[in-house]
Amino acid sequence: xxxxxxxxxxxxxxxxxxxxxxxxxxxxxxxxxRKQPLTTWGVQLEEFEYRYSDDDEELGVWDxxxxxxxxxxxxxxxxxxxYSLEERAYESLENQLVGQVPISKFFDAKAGVRFDxxxxxxxxxxxxxxxxxxxxWFEIDANLYMSDEGDTSADLDAEYEWLLTNxxxxxxxxxxxxxxxxxxxxxxxxxxxxxxxxxxxSYDLIDRTFSPYVGxxxxxxxxxxxxxxxxxxxxxxxxxxxxxxxxxx
Amino acid sequence: xxxxxxxxxxxxxxxxxxxxxxxxLTVDRVKIDTGDFVKTGIGYNGKSPGPVLxxxxxxxxxxxxxxxxxxxxxxxxxxxxxxxxxxxxxxISFPGIRPGxxxxxxxxxxxxxxxxxxxxxxxxxxxxAYGAIVIEPEGREPFRYDREYVVQLTDKHxxxxxxxxxxxxxxxxxxxxxxQTVGEFFSDVSENGLMNTVRDRIAWGDMRMMKxxxxxxxxxxxxxxxxxxxxxxxxxxxxxxxIRLRFINSSAMTYFDIRIPGLDMTVVQAxxxxxxxxxxxxxxxxxxxxxxxxxxxxxxxxxxxxAESMGRSGYARATLAPEEGLEADVPQLRExxxxxxxxxxxxxxxxxxxxxxxxxxxxxxxxxxGMSGMGDPSMKGMDHSxxxxxxxxxxxxMDHSxxxxxxxxxxxMPKGGASDPFYAKGSGLVPVAANGxxxxxxxxxxxxxxxxxxxxxxxxxxxxxTGNMERYIWSINGVKYEDADPIRLQYGERVRFKFVxxxxxxxxxxxxxxxxxxxxxxxxxxxxxxxxxxxxxTTVYMETEVDEPxxxxxxxxLSYHAAAGMFRKVIVEGGPESAxxxxxxxxxxxxxxxx
Numbered sequence: 076x077x078x079x080x081x082x083x084x085x086x087x088x089x090x091x092x093x094x095x096x097x098x099x100x101x102x103x104x105x106x107x108x109r110k111q112p113l114t115t116w117g118v119q120l121e122e123f124e125y126r127y128s129d130d131d132e133e134l135g136v137w138d139x140x141x142x143x144x145x146x147x148x149x150x151x152x153x154x155x156x157x158y159s160l161e162e163r164a165y166e167s168l169e170n171q172l173v174g175q176v177p178i179s180k181f182f183d184a185k186a187g188v189r190f191d192x193x194x195x196x197x198x199x200x201x202x203x204x205x206x207x208x209x210x211x212w213f214e215i216d217a218n219l220y221m222s223d224e225g226d227t228s229a230d231l232d233a234e235y236e237w238l239l240t241n242x243x244x245x246x247x248x249x250x251x252x253x254x255x256x257x258x259x260x261x262x263x264x265x266x267x268x269x270x271x272x273x274x275x276x277s278y279d280l281i282d283r284t285f286s287p288y289v290g291x292x293x294x295x296x297x298x299x300x301x302x303x304x305x306x307x308x309x310x311x312x313x314x315x316x317x318x319x320x321x322x323x324x
Numbered sequence: 325x326x327x328x329x330x331x332x333x334x335x336x337x338x339x340x341x342x343x344x345x346x347x348x349l350t351v352d353r354v355k356i357d358t359g360d361f362v363k364t365g366i367g368y369n370g371k372s373p374g375p376v377l378x379x380x381x382x383x384x385x386x387x388x389x390x391x392x393x394x395x396x397x398x399x400x401x402x403x404x405x406x407x408x409x410x411x412x413x414x415x416i417s418f419p420g421i422r423p424g425x426x427x428x429x430x431x432x433x434x435x436x437x438x439x440x441x442x443x444x445x446x447x448x449x450x451x452x453a454y455g456a457i458v459i460e461p462e463g464r465e466p467f468r469y470d471r472e473y474v475v476q477l478t479d480k481h482x483x484x485x486x487x488x489x490x491x492x493x494x495x496x497x498x499x500x501x502x503x504q505t506v507g508e509f510f511s512d513v514s515e516n517g518l519m520n521t522v523r524d525r526i527a528w529g530d531m532r533m534m535k536x537x538x539x540x541x542x543x544x545x546x547x548x549x550x551x552x553x554x555x556x557x558x559x560x561x562x563x564x565x566x567i568r569l570r571f572i573n574s575s576a577m578t579y580f581d582i583r584i585p586g587l588d589m590t591v592v593q594a595x596x597x598x599x600x601x602x603x604x605x606x607x608x609x610x611x612x613x614x615x616x617x618x619x620x621x622x623x624x625x626x627x628x629x630x631a632e633s634m635g636r637s638g639y640a641r642a643t644l645a646p647e648e649g650l651e652a653d654v655p656q657l658r659e660x661x662x663x664x665x666x667x668x669x670x671x672x673x674x675x676x677x678x679x680x681x682x683x684x685x686x687x688x689x690x691x692x693x694g695m696s697g698m699g700d701p702s703m704k705g706m707d708h709s710x711x712x713x714x715x716x717x718x719x720x721x722m723d724h725s726x727x728x729x730x731x732x733x734x735x736x737m738p739k740g741g742a743s744d745p746f747y748a749k750g751s752g753l754v755p756v757a758a759n760g761x762x763x764x765x766x767x768x769x770x771x772x773x774x775x776x777x778x779x780x781x782x783x784x785x786x787x788x789x790t791g792n793m794e795r796y797i798w799s800i801n802g803v804k805y806e807d808a809d810p811i812r813l814q815y816g817e818r819v820r821f822k823f824v825x826x827x828x829x830x831x832x833x834x835x836x837x838x839x840x841x842x843x844x845x846x847x848x849x850x851x852x853x854x855x856x857x858x859x860x861x862t863t864v865y866m867e868t869e870v871d872e873p874x875x876x877x878x879x880x881x882l883s884y885h886a887a888a889g890m891f892r893k894v895i896v897e898g899g900p901e902s903a904x905x906x907x908x909x910x911x912x913x914x915x916x917x918x919x
Contacts, residue, residue, distance in 0.1 A: 102408075102874060102875050102895070103415065103416070103418070103419065104415075105415030105416055105893060106415060107414045107415035107420070108446070109414075109415060109805065109806075109887070109891065110415060110805065110806055111806060112806050113489075113493070113806075113887065113888065113889075115489070115490050115493040115494070116490070117490065117491075117493070117494035117495075119494070119495075142494075146795060146797055146804075177795070180792060180794075181532060181794055208532055208794055210529060210530050210532060211526065211529035211530065212529055212532065237506055238503055238504070238505040238506060239505060239506050239507070240505055240507065241501040241502065241503055241505060242501070282491075282498070282543075283491075283495060283498055323494065323495065
């Protein structure tokens with residue numbers, strides 16, 4: 076069929092002596108990658124560090140975030156852990172798998188599951204959160220959690236960066252956790268649970284791929300959570316000196 | 325079957341063609357050495373940039389392109405008027421050239437001037453797949469010269485195009501190393517006062533926009549004809565000769581401000597079309613544009629061709645000299661550009677109404693910075709007392725009546741008092757010649773010979789240039805290419821395109837296949853271009869005589885903006901009988917019979 080049409084077109088062209096045999100080609104529809112949603116991926120470790128506390132406690136800590144997807148839908152794997160070098164055990168270890176969709180110009184909504192598997196009892200949570208850039212350049216990540224035990228909690232992470240130069244950057248971070256019900260087994264009391272504030276001075280050594288830093292981190296437990304910690308023989312407040320690197324690839 | 329047929333027809337027709345040239349290009353993996361770094365890239369005939377293709381007007385060319393890559397490729401002949409299926413855009417003109425395949429382009433050369441060619445597949449062009457085209461005219465040119473050089477610029481980056489795109493999607497300011505620092509805050513405080521500076525930072529922080537967002541892609545080495553600044557490409561001359569320099573900006577992302585200290589430049593051609601000569605000291609070349617200039621060095625010494633990026637993050641450099649090995653001083657980069665609130669003119673909610681009568685450009689307020697919260701109600705009570713150092717001599721056109729609420733102290737004026745109607749008034753991007761002389765404006769471009777009779781456009785199509793820097797999404801009318809319907813034009817109409825730039829970046833808009841007649845207010849002498857730069861906060865008009873059937877690409881020529889969605893397909897419906905049949909067939913495949 077198409078061959079007959081081609082022959083017809085060609086004979087027409089020959090008959091008028093017009094030298095564009097290729098004009099017989101039809102207009103095509105665009106099935107190239109350009110017409111498809113742009114799929115991309117990335118891995119960022121905002122924290123990858125060694126912590127040394129005022130109680131001589133030593134921790135290895137990371138906060139990693141990997142994504143794959145398009146502007147409309149991303150799959151994210153967020154992994155955070157604190158490993159005690161002394162006890163050779165995870166003080167905390169959480170992994171989240173969430174789907175993320177844009178809800179406004181600067182914010183995304185995410186939903187998924189979080190698995191906590193540290194030393195001690197495990198928990199699985201349903202996660203609902205928002206992440207994005209607030210006015211005045213605050214990076215915000217706020218989440219609601221409901222555990223398999225039925226307990227609900229929330230956390231808020233905020234980050235702000237000061238560019239001392241375009242390579243020396245001072246990062247301020249605040250993480251706060253609130254519980255709406257008590258989960259005694261994992262040492263969480265109702266109310267404000269804990270905060271972690273950090274100040275890290277980094278230098279972009281290789282693009283934004285490898286940025287070593289030093290800093291200080293302050294961790295504090297509050298209310299019933301602090302009482303549970305004390306009852307268990309633990310501390311409620313720690314100061315850490317940290318050394319590590321931000322990574323992105 | 326088809327190919328044999330076509331080859332047979334071509335062989336049959338060959339004797340009929342008077343002037344026919346056959347050319348061959350291979351697409352190869354090549355090594356690119358910028359002097360700063362060495363990387364593998366893509367080139368033509370074993371080199372990047374590829375060869376200069378020299379055609380003659382009236383010639384019927386056939387160009388055999390052999391793909392030696394292990395991926396699809398294509399070549400687009402940028403600015404050439406040709407049948408749409410020879411235009412070389414995969415998915416629009418043709419399917420592309422498969423690995424190992426030789427594709428033969430055939431088209432008549434119907435124009436003269438300086439053009440270029442590049443791959444339209446993936447990021448092969450930023451990876452090195454580009455070259456120059458020089459077309460000798462049939463008749464005499466309205467200017468004389470003794471020798472000529474192609475001066476082809478690019479912004480070669482150590483990262484591959486794919487990696488750059490991914491990094492920009494992950495961290496949109498990944499490559500921006502000109503951001504405002506704590507140090508700049510304090511220097512602004514000492515210049516403009518604490519409150520003005522704080523208000524300025526809050527105004528920008530509230531929008532989550534960066535004044536430093538001028539160049540997405542920094543960290544490149546500017547190349548001229550494939551040579552980095554240290555490798556110093558050199559063009560030889562005899563003192564007193566007229567030299568025609570064919571400037572082509574083949575960058576992925578970078579606008580260049582070009583000057584040759586010690587030499588006047590006479591611009592004689594823009595985008596391949598002759599313009600009425602303009603003498604300038606400096607000009608800005610948008611991505612994908614070409615400018616031909618004539619210079620006449622009279623002294624037997626070296627002259628530096630200095631091409632500084634618009635955001636001042638990098639430069640390209642070459643030399644004109646009477647003999648090899650000579651060099652002249654290489655200027656320092658000027659201060660990085662900073663956007664102003666005027667560049668946000670397209671932003672919803674910005675009110676510039678009260679400034680209508682004010683011509684910022686004619687004011688000389690060198691060195692001021694930080695137009696904090698312009699159009700902001702908090703700016704009651706204009707204070708002229710702090711304007712001591714201001715040159716009032718050329719402020720006649722300035723209308724103070726509408727300026728009741730303005731604090732001049734904190735307003736950013738283009739340094740040197742330049743003005744250009746193609747930039748927002750008070751824009752931080754208004755170019756100023758380094759020597760204080762004449763900087764070329766689009767408003768200076770007037771066609772030497774109009775290609776078309778001047779007539780009223782049959783209709784207007786508004787294209788808002790839109791985007792979201794934080795997501796690195798770029799779009800037209802808020803829609804990315806992946807979600808967009810084609811723009812449908814009727815053969816024979818004259819369409820007026822209205823570009824409204826609502827983003828804070830400059831976009832070089834390129835319509836394939838048909839000329840873009842840029843509205844500069846010169847009526848029938850409006851210049852004829854193929855690429856039109858639209859500055860932030862401005863509205864620019866161009867008109868197109870829809871005289872080529874088929875389907876064409878229409879996009880921002882910044883590689884990563886185009887790939888992020890600032891791209892459209894244009895379908896020209898109707899036309900000569902044979903073309904009409906094609907258009908119908910195309911419409912059928914496109915929309916399942918809704919023709």
